[in-house]
Amino acid sequence: MSIQHDKLLSVIIPSYNEQDMINTTFHTVKRIMDEAAIPFEIIFVDDGSKDLTYSNIFHLSKEYSEVKGLSFSRNFGKESAIFAGLNEAKGACCVIMDCDLQHPPRTIVEMYRLWEEGYEVVEGIKASRGRENPLHSVCANGFYAIISKLTDIDMTNASDFKLLDRQAIDALLEMPERAPFFRALSSWIGFKTTSIPFEVQERTVGTSKWSLYSLIKYAIRNITSFSGAPMQIVTGLGGIMLLFSLVLGIQSLYRYFSGTALEGFTTVILLQLFIGSALMFSLGVIGHYISRIYDEIKRRPKYIISKRCGD
Ligand code: UDP
Ligand code: MG
Secondary structure, eight states, rough: GGGGGGEEEEEEEEESSOOTHHHHHHHHHHHHHHTTTEEEEEEEEOOOOSSSHHHHHHHHHHTTTTTTEEESSSOOHHHHHHHHHHHHOOOSSEEEEOTTSOOTTEEEEEEEHHTTTTEEEEEEEEEOOOOHHHHHHHHHHHHHHHHHHHHOOOTTTEEEEEEEEEEEEEEEEOOOOSSHHHHHHHHHSSSSSSEEEOOOOOOOOSOOOOHHHHHHHHHHHHHHOOHHHHHHHHHHHHHHHHHHHHHHHHHHHHHHHHTOOOOOOOHHHHHHHHHHHHHHHHHHHHHHHHHHHHHHTTTTOOOOEEEEEEO
């Protein structure tokens, strides 16, 4: 890293079908960074958008030297886009923010000041969740409650909006995981951390890229990528079954020796159904982890870059 990069802030913006936001987002961030006299570069990572997102990034990069753009060969997901941005960042620190300005750019300045004071990780914490549909909030709260419990990291109001020092960036880049969960990993790496609350803004243009289905998939993927606890549920189930079989076993033996053993057809059916579903459920959990191991072991890259611009 050369001297001029000593203070440089890299702003990483994953963008998926955000053609209408690229310009606005860039100019908003630029105005605020210029006012605060923070040297910066912006890295837009186009996550395989199907609209004009990349072409807008490309035109911006011709006009402004602060803009760099990457384009994925297809949609690889936000986590991959974040890691591609980290890999590309030249700054002494970086901030990850959403393209839809739901993460207020003014907070970046406060984060940067905290970094100047010596903090290495500055987490953006949602002061409120903004306006979202009730089903979505119930699911999100459930997911964060489970994942906080499993990972021992309080994630209830966590977001991807954070600042990372160069050391933290390098630590993250060294992780060989193919399915990283950025939000939790950035806490897991440690370093001198502080947090800063921010108000989630309304999305002005476009729509959220998440459907309920994709959120559930995201939740399962991230819980299993961070914790083996679901497999302990299988052990728990086994324990309960053992207790159950002791009670039922003693009762059956008693019946047998006292000569009243012919009843109990309902019990047999119930047991069959219960054992059958418990077994299938357990196999499913184990199978899920095996498929994750399979995915990791193939060692495919997290993303493929097809185009780049700027610099
Ligand atoms: N995003 C992405 N790849 C995806 C989905 C989303 O890079 O597959 C980006 C998106 O462009 C935005 C950010 O991730 O900058 C957050 O997405 P969105 O606003 O749709 O999510 P929400 O704010 O509803 O959680
Ligand atoms: Mg958003």
